[in-house]
Amino acid sequence: MSLKKLLLIIVALIIFVLLFLNWQNKNHNVSPKTSILKNKSFTSPITIKKSATIESNNIINKIKNGSKESTESLNDLTYLKLYKMNALAGDCQPLFEISEEIISIEILNEFVDYLPLISKNRQQIPTKIQSKKLEKFINDCNDLKVQTKKFKKTINQFNRSYLQDSIKLRMQKTIALTQEEKNLKQVIKLIEEIKAKGFNLNELTLGEYSIDFTKVQQLNFSINELKTKLRQLYRENNNNIYTDNYKSLLETLRDEQDYLESLHSVNNKQISALFWKHNEQILQLIPYLNTKYATVFYEAHKQMMEVDIFYEYLISKESSPINDKLPLIKNIIAKQLDIKDKRYYDTVYQNAIDLYTCYLGADCSTDSSLIRNFCFGINAFNLGESKNIIYHEACGLTVEEFYLKHFLSSNQIEDTNRIFEYLINNYAK
């Protein structure tokens, strides 16, 4: 072999070695992530079956043996019967708004259109049981319409809730016979008074301006313009707020805001007086929470929750004389049970309240209002309203079955049970 040939072979060898190393290096650079991605299975390795825990068994047993006292007579139009009709009319309202006449079953098609938007698992078609339950609901609403045909109509028939209004009118004229009916009628009357006073209180807190409305609007317009300019300047100056320009404009804004505020007056004396009257009425609700009747507890509690939101709004208002929160049941329980995270508390509190009303004997069956709302969402037909997320898993189950099997994690059940137990020990008679 000549030297030339040997050199050629060696050069070829070098190129081959270099190419080989380069190829290996490239592969090495990409390998860690891609191999992990490829090797990992896409199926979940963890499947935890929720076993019947002590807490969920406790809830089921307690509800089974709960104080279910109902003196309802289904044949006569008793106060209680009318109360339940009124509740159903509220649920049916979105359907009644679509049609004044008997609602056709074809309305199911509209539900199918909404389904992917409102369902938890972006369902495309309703399940068999979902359709069946919705059909039953439509029939119940139609029956209600027939039943109330002879009811005296309220003055304004174009009112959104005219059916409810005419049932309420009938309720007012019906004598409460049983103890449950008497308590329920009392609490409903009290709630109406609370609502009326709350409305006045809200009006008062809005206050008055010493100048006329168009001038207030002009000032507000000028304030908004200043804000826009400030934002623009903020961006133009590369988010720098320490320029003279920005500072002087901000000062002008503050001056204008102060000027507008100086023209605004709120009658704090009047507000305080009305607030205490309102407060006294709300305190009158508390005894109604200590009841064996699910209906009475439900109404009193619902109103308490509404007041809680209303007061939070009042407290948040600047220069509000109201700075004290009422000792509401929700806040008392949170404190007693040391549940601090408000958002988490919201995920267990309402469920515990629902289970407690089941314990008191409320309708928690597969056709109850609560299950209807989970199964197909009573707001499904209400275009403008925000829609609840619906869970087809709820259809055909009772409230306790759905909550304990599907809606609450085992750990959530533990906290729910603590609230449930607290309610039984402190409120159930």
Next chain:
Amino acid sequence: MQNKFKIILLTIILIVFVYTTSSHFLNPNKEPNEKKVKTIQLNHNKVKAIQNTRASVNEISNEELENKFYDDITTSRYSDDLIIETSALLKELSSCNSLEYYDESINIDYDYSFSDHQNKYISKALDKCTKLKKDFPTIANTTNNNLLNHTTSYIAKSVNSPYANLFLKISEYESMDNKNKVSYKRELAHFLIDSQNALLILYLPRLIYSYDVNDPLELSTVLGTINEDYLLMTAFKASLLLSCNYNQGMTCSSTSTYMINNCVKNEEACGQDVKSWFDFINTPAHNRDIHQVVNYLKQF
């Protein structure tokens, strides 16, 4: 002849030796077995090459911004992969932007009054943000989201890394069927978790929440609940807790965005880090659910 052969053989060995060790000499700080995800090693020359080719791409609307953008992200604060670096910085800066609400000299809509204790931590966090904005002026000051997305996509196109490829696949997402959407989300989740980057992990809740596919990471089987609100809340807290393990716990310190948001609402939160805050505020039962999801994500 034999001597010549030996010399040539020695030369070959020398060349091979120099070649294999040169990459290590060029990057003395990089451990060969480094666990950190560094998918591509972009050196300065490569960036320059990208910058030079950029001029020929017509779709870029603001060339100057592009140039400045590259100056920001070549600092490799979190990764040499430009797209990982950009994603992490965008997360960090957007967290900072949300804190600006508490700076009364900027916020013209709300009038906050904080206690000295609250102010101590709020101003610390805001100072940190001011410094960050100074270090990354272009990204911080690009307020046009479309331009930002466009630039980020452009960067992703110019690098060839697994994350860049995944990132670019987002444009195909809407046309995917549900099965592929779920696979894509899961693949992205794998990547974010394995990145061991605290800021990237904070993108996880966005994957878990979806308007089109249901529970892509199958968290309902982990927790035994189909309650969407609870799943999201727990997934968010779990992702945050998982992120605490990386980047010196930057996302969980007392001046992190999450803790400042809590400090503003509740003075008890001021000065606490995420771990101690969770122990304080969550019920033991809720904490068990959070930890269950953390462990699940770790194995994902």
